[in-house]
Amino acid sequence: MILYYSSTGNSRHVAREIGRRHPGEIIDMAEAGRNTCHILADGETLFIVTFNCFWGVSRLVQDFFRRHRFANVGNVVAVITCGGFPGAGDHALNRILRANQLPEAEVYDLVMVTNYVVLHEVPEPAVQRQALAAADRRLRQILDGQAKPYRSPPLTRLLGLLVHGLYALFRRTRAFTVSEACVGCGACARNCPVQAIELFQGKVKWRKKTCDHCLSCLHSCPVMAINYGRRTIGKRRYHHPGP
Ligand SMILES: Cc1cc2nc3c(=O)[nH]c(=O)nc-3n(C[C@H](O)[C@H](O)[C@H](O)COP(=O)(O)O)c2cc1C
Incomplete structure (x- = not known):
């Protein structure tokens, strides 16, 4: 099963690419409704793809995992797409998964193109194409088991509390x-x-x-x-x- 949440298509693209390798149900967390128990095939991998949001994950993803339950999950693999730096996104996601009694995720960061125009600029089209091609290559490495999972260092996790704290204001x-x-x-x-x-x-x-x-x-x-x-x-x- 693949869960995704995407605002401008990066994470949806990644979810679909994962789906080509691991056919199964693909669920958009934004359209998943409320209070469902998702029953996976015994030991199946649960994939989660979402965008990095102020070094964490967005409110919608937090709410989704508060409302949905899962059975028979073997392991969890997450890809957090971002514009440059995922901060403490891995730590934030794993806290949410623990609260849901799900296993800790193996988290991969995937730099794509930033859409956070409040603070940054979207690069010009040629630069976007290069970044997305590089992201596709890295995604293939992730799916081939040739990439190292992302683990935020303790200081980043500490700073992440501050950075993600700003999200509420925005x-x-x-x-x-x-x-x-x-x-x-x-x-x-x-x-x-x-x-x-x-x-x-x-x-x-x-x-x-x-x-x-x-x-x-x-x-x-x-x-x-x-x-x-x-x-x-x-x-x-x-x-x-x-x-
Ligand atoms: C509210 C918000 C906060 C973001 N915060 C970060 C961030 O902390 N670090 C980062 O690298 N990118 C950040 N981004 C950029 C997105 O994570 C990135 O562009 C992502 O790939 C977009 O995925 P999507 O097209 O699936 O929505 C942020 C974007 C939004 C909308």
């Missing part, structure tokens, strides 16, 4: 703005994994005070009308080129 939706360019197409609302956005009389509105801060709304807007504060204005948007 989850507030009041910093999102919609410009006049908005055409009311509703792509942002359709793509929001936590239904935090609605279209009211053709206008985009945030109906929740907090969201997952995945930036899927911002990246899926076809006219770049959505911004988060001023730092994202005019910056390149991103989506993995795969289907």
Whole structure:
């Protein structure tokens, strides 16, 4: 079984690639509903693919593992996609798995392309292509058992408490703005994994005070009308080129 959560397609691409090697059920954690017990074939590997979020994992992933249970899991292998540095993502994920009585995961970090335009810039297309090709090569090594799992050092774990602590502040939706360019197409609302956005009389509105801060709304807007504060204005948007 493969569980994934993806905002701009990187982690979904990885989940699908794993699925080509290990055919089985692929579940999008954002669409998995509530309170399910997933029964695996005896000793089956549970794969988890998600993006790194402030050196940890996002709220949606935390909530998913609070609500879902698993039976017959043999081992857990996780791939955390990131834009540059996974911080204490391995440690955060394993804490969540322990609370769910799941075995500790063998975690691999996979640098792809950053979508965190609040702090960084999405690189130009040629650089993206190189990064994604390198990520595909590394993913093959991971699946061939030729890559070393990632284990964050103690100092990074300590710093991770601070870095991930900031996530709560950024989850507030009041910093999102919609410009006049908005055409009311509703792509942002359709793509929001936590239904935090609605279209009211053709206008985009945030109906929740907090969201997952995945930036899927911002990246899926076809006219770049959505911004988060001023730092994202005019910056390149991103989506993995795969289907
Ligand atoms: C809220 C948020 C926080 C992020 N934090 C980090 C981070 O701490 N380190 C990092 O390398 N990338 C970080 N990123 C970048 C993503 O992890 C990276 O672009 C990832 O591959 C996106 O995967 P996706 O396309 O499946 O959503 C962050 C992205 C978001 C939206």
